[in-house]
Amino acid sequence: MAGGDEVKEVRNQQVLARDYISAIPEESDMYLNTSSTIKLRVPDDDDCSTAGVLVKNLYLSCDPYMRSRMTKRDPGASYVDSFNAGSPITGYGVAKVLESANPKFKQGDLVWGMTGWEEYSIITATDSLFKIHNTDVPLSYYTGILGMPGMTAYAGFYEVCSPKKGETVYVSAASGAVGQLVGQFAKLSGCYVVGSAGTKEKVDLLKKKFGFDGAFNYREEPDLDAALKRFFPEGIDIYFENVGGKMLDAVLPNMRVHGRIAVCGMISQYNLEQPEGVHNLMHLVIKQARMEGFLVFNYYHLYGKFLEMVLPAIKEGKITYVEDVVEGLESAPAALIGLFAGRNVGKQVVLVSRE
Numbered sequence: 001m002a003g004g005d006e007v008k009e010v011r012n013q014q015v016l017a018r019d020y021i022s023a024i025p026e027e028s029d030m031y032l033n034t035s036s037t038i039k040l041r042v043p044d045d046d047d048c049s050t051a052g053v054l055v056k057n058l059y060l061s062c063d064p065y066m067r068s069r070m071t072k073r074d075p076g077a078s079y080v081d082s083f084n085a086g087s088p089i090t091g092y093g094v095a096k097v098l099e100s101a102n103p104k105f106k107q108g109d110l111v112w113g114m115t116g117w118e119e120y121s122i123i124t125a126t127d128s129l130f131k132i133h134n135t136d137v138p139l140s141y142y143t144g145i146l147g148m149p150g151m152t153a154y155a156g157f158y159e160v161c162s163p164k165k166g167e168t169v170y171v172s173a174a175s176g177a178v179g180q181l182v183g184q185f186a187k188l189s190g191c192y193v194v195g196s197a198g199t200k201e202k203v204d205l206l207k208k209k210f211g212f213d214g215a216f217n218y219r220e221e222p223d224l225d226a227a228l229k230r231f232f233p234e235g236i237d238i239y240f241e242n243v244g245g246k247m248l249d250a251v252l253p254n255m256r257v258h259g260r261i262a263v264c265g266m267i268s269q270y271n272l273e274q275p276e277g278v279h280n281l282m283h284l285v286i287k288q289a290r291m292e293g294f295l296v297f298n299y300y301h302l303y304g305k306f307l308e309m310v311l312p313a314i315k316e317g318k319i320t321y322v323e324d325v326v327e328g329l330e331s332a333p334a335a336l337i338g339l340f341a342g343r344n345v346g347k348q349v350v351l352v353s354r355e
Contacts, residue, residue, distance in 0.1 A: 012038040014118035015332050017083040020072035024271045025340065029070065030089065030333040038120045042101045051102050052124045055095035056355065057115055061143035062336045062348035063177070066091055067270040079295055089117040094132070094142045096355070102126050110135065112142035117332055119352060130303065134311060144177050144347035145321045146310065148296055153181035154306045155299035156262040160292050161238045165190035168232055170251065173242035174215065175202040175322075177347035178264060182240045183212050184319050191238070194231045196247075198342040205345070209320060224250035235259070241291075244269045245276040252280035261291040271340060322346030 014033045021029050042052045069083045083089055093115040097105050104126065105111065113129035115121045123129065132142055144150060156178075157163060169186040171179045174195025183206065186193040194214040195206045206215035214231050221227040228236070228250055235256035241248060244266025255261070269275045284291055313319040324344040326335045332350045339348055 008040045009037050010040060010120070012036045012118055012120050013329050014088040014116065015329055016087060017070065017085050017089055019085045020082065021070050022273060025067060025070055025337055027333040027337050030336070032330050032333075033088075036118070038122075040098060040120070042099050043122065051126055052100075052122055053097050053102055053105050053111075053126055053129070054099040055097055055111065055115060055121050055123060057093050057095045057117075057119060057121060057352045058355070059094040059140045059143050060115075060117055060332060060350040060352060061092040061147065061149075062332070062339055062344070062350065063091065063148070064265055064267050064270065064339055066336060067340065079297075088121075090114055091117065092143055092148050093352075094139050094147075095121065105129070105131065110139065112147050117329065117350075119329070134307070137311070137314060140323060140325065140349050140351070141314075141321065143349050144323065145181060145314070145319070146307070149177035149347065150181055150310060151299060151303060151306055152264060152296040153178045153185060154310070155296055155302065156240060156264050156294055157182050157185050157238075159299060159302070160262040160294050161240070161260045163189045163191055163238060167191050167237035168235065168256070169193040169238045169240070170228070170232065170236045171195040171212075171240045171242070172218075172247050173197070173265075173267060174212065175205050175210075175346065176242065176344075179240065179242055180206075180210050180322065180346065181319070183210050186238075187211050187213075188313070188318065196227075202342075202345060205322065209322065218247065225253065228254045238262070240264060241266070243267055245278075249278050249280050252278075252283040255283060255287045255289045257287050257289075259287055259289040261289065263291060263293040267340070323349050325349045325351055327351045 014036050016033050018029050042054050073082050094112045097109040110132040111129045169191045171182045173179045175197040183193050183195050192213050195212050196218045197203050198219050203215045203217050206212040236254050237256050237259050239251050239261045241263045242265050245268040324346045335348050
């Protein structure tokens with residue numbers, strides 16, 4: 001911990017949640033606080049004195065699950081707590097340790113994990129931080145391919161779906177932070193993979209950059225069932241679910257016997273006050289298929305194994321990754337809201353500082 005009485009105090013811009021919402025989020029639901037300051041030391045209180053770290057945030061991650069945190073929910077009603085109205089938003093990010101009261105971390109360490117949407121953060125829940133050892137790839141990758149989204153793709157595809165060579169794989173929201181990786185993992189596993197996205201640009205990305213065997217723009221398909229039959233005339237072995245609603249309903253009759261569905265998210269439902277119903281669930285029985293939801297937190301113990309597979313694949317050019325980077329905390333609210341309108345192309349990242 002810092003010694004002496006003189007502790008530097010600096011500006012600490014923050015993105016705060018204005019209030020809880022129940023409908024489609026808007027930029028005005030968040031605001032930039034430019035008047036906050038912070039002392040650059042780990043406080044001496046009980047929470048920090050033996051475990052806390054002070055970090056400078058470098059990159060912040062915009063992720064769809066953050067929408068659920070903007071709604072007030074009772075404790076235990078969701079797998080992640082709601083934001084505190086009037087307080088800084090929290091999420092995954094990449095940061096540099098400036099001071100540490102935790103023996104696991106030292107000044108100068110680079111880490112990724114849960115942090116605040118602000119220039120500097122005091123982190124007491126250090127169990128959620130991962131130390132970054134490999135710096136010969138872009139640091140921003142630890143908000144995506146080498147961070148939570150990458151682990152999500154890995155856990156959902158390999159651990160939940162147990163793919164076999166030659167199987168057919170469908171990925172919805174396929175150009176996003178998770179979907180683009182699932183598709184590439186499927187190709188590395190010798191599978192046939194098709195993805196859907198919401199623009200021609202994203203469909204082209206899937207086919208030309210990520211190596212999907214096929215892709216379609218779901219906005220241009222009046223009949224999703226017919227679209228799936230066109231790409232999967234013999235059915236789908238694995239569906240990586242990111243969308244829910246009408247898409248899930250169309251997929252269910254197109255599953256093959258003993259098919260597997262990994263339920264990662266349902267972005268089409270996040271802004272609805274009343275979720276859409278699903279009518280074709282009986283096909284799980286007919287097809288003897290398995291649909292399983294999962295949370296990435298339960299698979300973080302596999303992070304080392306994940307890196308052993310992914311890092312060489314990145315360096316050898318077998319896996320590629322697309323990021324959509326905006327600069328400055330002032331750009332963060334628009335970046336987060338843009339996820340739900342499909343404005344981002346690839347993983348949405350906020351650059352806070354290059355230091």
